[in-house]
Amino acid sequence: MQHxxxxxxxxxxxxxxxxxxxxxxxxxxxxxxxxGICNRSSCPLANSRYATIRDHDGxxxxxxxxxxxxxxxxxxxxxxxxPRNYEKALELIDKHxxxxxxxxxxxxxxxxxxxxxxxIRMRKLALKTREKIMTTPRKEKKREARREEKAEKAxxxxxxxxxELLARxxxxxxxxxxxxxxxxxxxxLDTDDLQAEDENEEESEVEYVEGNFELEEEDDIEDxxxxxxxxxxxxxxxxxxxxxxxxEVNAVEEQRVRRKSKPAHEKSEKDEFGxxxxxxxxxxxxxxxxxxxxxxxxx
Amino acid sequence: MGGKRKTNENEGMEGEEDSKHNxxxxxxxxxxxxxxxxxxxxxxxxxxxxxxxxxxLDKRKKLKxxxxxxxxxxxxxxxxxxxxxxxTIENTREADETVCMPDDExxxxxxxxxxxxxxxKQDRTPKILITTCRFNxxxxxxxxxxxxxxxxxxxxxxxxxxxxxxxxxxxxNKEFTSIIVVHTNRRExxxxxxIGLPDGPTAHFKLSSLVLRKDIKNHxxxxxxxxxxxxxxxxxxxxxxxxxxxxxxxxxxxxxxxRRVVTFHNQRDFIFFRHHRYIFETKEIxxxxxxxxxxxxTKGESISKEKVIARLQECGPRFTLKLVSLQHGTFDTKGxxxxxxxxxxxxxxxxxxxL
Numbered sequence: 001m002q003h004x005x006x007x008x009x010x011x012x013x014x015x016x017x018x019x020x021x022x023x024x025x026x027x028x029x030x031x032x033x034x035x036g037i038c039n040r041s042s043c044p045l046a047n048s049r050y051a052t053i054r055d056h057d058g059x060x061x062x063x064x065x066x067x068x069x070x071x072x073x074x075x076x077x078x079x080x081x082x083p084r085n086y087e088k089a090l091e092l093i094d095k096h097x098x099x100x101x102x103x104x105x106x107x108x109x110x111x112x113x114x115x116x117x118x119x120i121r122m123r124k125l126a127l128k129t130r131e132k133i134m135t136t137p138r139k140e141k142k143r144e145a146r147r148e149e150k151a152e153k154a155x156x157x158x159x160x161x162x163x164e165l166l167a168r169x170x171x172x173x174x175x176x177x178x179x180x181x182x183x184x185x186x187x188x189l190d191t192d193d194l195q196a197e198d199e200n201e202e203e204s205e206v207e208y209v210e211g212n213f214e215l216e217e218e219d220d221i222e223d224x225x226x227x228x229x230x231x232x233x234x235x236x237x238x239x240x241x242x243x244x245x246x247x248e249v250n251a252v253e254e255q256r257v258r259r260k261s262k263p264a265h266e267k268s269e270k271d272e273f274g275x276x277x278x279x280x281x282x283x284x285x286x287x288x289x290x291x292x293x294x295x296x297x298x299x
Numbered sequence: 300m301g302g303k304r305k306t307n308e309n310e311g312m313e314g315e316e317d318s319k320h321n322x323x324x325x326x327x328x329x330x331x332x333x334x335x336x337x338x339x340x341x342x343x344x345x346x347x348x349x350x351x352x353x354x355x356l357d358k359r360k361k362l363k364x365x366x367x368x369x370x371x372x373x374x375x376x377x378x379x380x381x382x383x384x385x386x387t388i389e390n391t392r393e394a395d396e397t398v399c400m401p402d403d404e405x406x407x408x409x410x411x412x413x414x415x416x417x418x419x420k421q422d423r424t425p426k427i428l429i430t431t432c433r434f435n436x437x438x439x440x441x442x443x444x445x446x447x448x449x450x451x452x453x454x455x456x457x458x459x460x461x462x463x464x465x466x467x468x469x470x471x472n473k474e475f476t477s478i479i480v481v482h483t484n485r486r487e488x489x490x491x492x493x494i495g496l497p498d499g500p501t502a503h504f505k506l507s508s509l510v511l512r513k514d515i516k517n518h519x520x521x522x523x524x525x526x527x528x529x530x531x532x533x534x535x536x537x538x539x540x541x542x543x544x545x546x547x548x549x550x551x552x553x554x555x556x557x558r559r560v561v562t563f564h565n566q567r568d569f570i571f572f573r574h575h576r577y578i579f580e581t582k583e584i585x586x587x588x589x590x591x592x593x594x595x596x597t598k599g600e601s602i603s604k605e606k607v608i609a610r611l612q613e614c615g616p617r618f619t620l621k622l623v624s625l626q627h628g629t630f631d632t633k634g635x636x637x638x639x640x641x642x643x644x645x646x647x648x649x650x651x652x653x654l
Contacts, residue, residue, distance in 0.1 A: 128462075129462050129463075131432070131433070140643065140646075143646070144505075144507075144621070145507070147567065147569070148507060148508065148569050148619055148621075150567075151566040151567040151568075151569045151571075152508075152566070152569070152571065152619070154387070154388065154389065154566055154567065155564055155566035155571060157562070157564055157571055157573055158611060160531055160564060161529060161560065161562050161564075161573065161575065161577075161609075161611060162577075162608070162609040162610075162611065164529050164531065164562075165529075165560065165577055165579075165609040166579075166607065166608075166609055169579060169607065169609075173555070174555055177555055177556060178579050
């Protein structure tokens with residue numbers, strides 16, 4: 001009749017489907033186990049009088065098994081619903097398991113405590129937003145990567161951007177800022193000098209409105225020797241049209257221009273961008289005793 | 300099979316009647332020689348190889364003929380025969396009825412009434428809040444510092460563990476115009492969430508191919524001038540809306556003297572982001588007189604001509620975006636109304652694009 005011992009011997013030493021061994025210990029996967037550890041006193045199969053607490057959808061039930069029903073597996077476990085209130089649940093457990101071994105009752109109460117704590121925590125977490133992890137099938141990832149590469153090749157980006165910028169230049173959005181094509185500009189200058197100066201003075205007023213930072217740039221450009229017109233520094237250096245400026249610039253200034261522009265030519269063009277920014281303080285000193293009158297006009 | 304072929308040829312030579320006859324003949328020929336109908340593997344592969352070889356020879360012949368015709372026309376001084384246009388995916392794109400037309404009244408009315416009109420009409424200056432997902436590591440912070448330098452008037456706040464909805468409220472109180480959330484997965488930024496404010500749309504982009512500034516060769520350093528914006532190829536209605544969303548991140552008064560351009564180029568639903576400093580230059584093209592083709596200026600018989608080109612120096616990060624979903628209000632995945640969601644069934648056709 002009372003073959004708990006036999007069951008335990010068989011289970012423990014031969015094979016139990018619910019047992020799982022890991023590095024830290026031996027555990028029992030049986031859902032009716034109180035502690036979850038594979039033990040002589042915690043095994044629901046090897047104890048004919050046993051009780052547990054299980055949780056269904058947030059409601060706790062006390063399950064009890066007695067030896068009188070051991071031959072009726074269908075009615076083996078008797079279920080009692082436990083109240084929501086923790087203290088009342090404890091009292092109910094005491095009432096039902098009054099004459100049961102104290103160790104088991106203690107284990108059950110510990111389990112109840114743990115489960116109520118877990119229930120509180122799960123409810124709190126459900127209120128917060130958690131990030132949901134979505135998986136992408138590997139096929140899609142590869143497909144997207146392939147399509148992206150092909151799209152990048154099809155979109156010849158540098159050319160597209162350059163085309164767009166040139167189109168904007170043609171449309172006249174940058175009027176007043178750039179003087180291109182350069183030769184035509186020089187021609188117009190040669191023909192009417194005075195008109196050009198008037199235009200430039202107007203331009204200089206406009207520039208003042210935009211901000212002081214710009215003014216510093218303009219000062220430098222002018223002091224590179226291009227007194228009468230505003231040209232971008234880089235365009236200035238890159239063009240080989242310094243010869244044209246002989247007519248309009250003093251010999252002294254011109255020498256300075258030549259000296260500055262030559263090292264610029266030798267180094268790579270890309271460095272010029274950074275160099276311009278660094279050059280500025282150096283040029284600024286020399287400016288002061290040259291272009292005094294120019295500064296008065298702009299300010 | 301050989302016998303049948305002979306009779307067909309005879310018919311063709313004798314009666315040159317309608318094209319219908321020819322088509323029928325071709326169909327018959329096709330059905331006869333089709334390799335997939337031959338069950339014997341050796342024979343089938345032999346027939347297939349022969350067909351392929353034949354096709355290759357035909358192609359080469361055609362090419363030679365074309366080149367010869369062009370050369371002849373050139374020598375004679377006539378116009379060469381028109382060049383054939385190669386077939387590309389963009390050429391053969393599936394016709395989309397939502398493509399914006401230039402004279403669409405409804406479109407302009409929609410633009411006036413949409414969420415970005417306030418920013419785009421310069422009533423509000425854009426103020427961007429950049430933040431991340433809860434766990435941010437490795438390339439995320441570097442990417443964010445670069446984004447801060449690209450987008451003017453942007454601020455970075457650490458995420459903490461705030462809900463996104465709370466962050467939206469906070470941003471509304473502080474008068475931001477947009478929020479950008481950089482999402483990191485496996486220590487790499489891989490998604491961008493752009494939320495317009497106060498009740499603007501939420502666009503979720505997938506981010507890929509991120510290259511930081513320090514990894515670009517010969518990179519330049521961006522200044523703090525307001526950049527110019529270039530938005531290419533946003534043709535459909537959805538694309539137009541996304542284009543306006545991107546436009547609302549940047550100030551509407553670019554500083555042309557800063558020579559800074561930010562490009563969002565859409566190609567086959569991938570939005571490529573580039574950030575350059577540009578400069579216009581004149582380049583001299585030396586031509587010999589015999590080449591009459593490249594006549595750009597009509598300056599008579601000058602030998603060297605000048606052309607204006609733009610040169611770019613890349614600065615700033617480089618990445619690719621792909622739209623995953625566009626939701627109508629501010630961030631609300633459960634209750635919000637989605638204007639557009641990417642579904643896997645949309646990828647079935649290689650010629651169909653949505654932006």
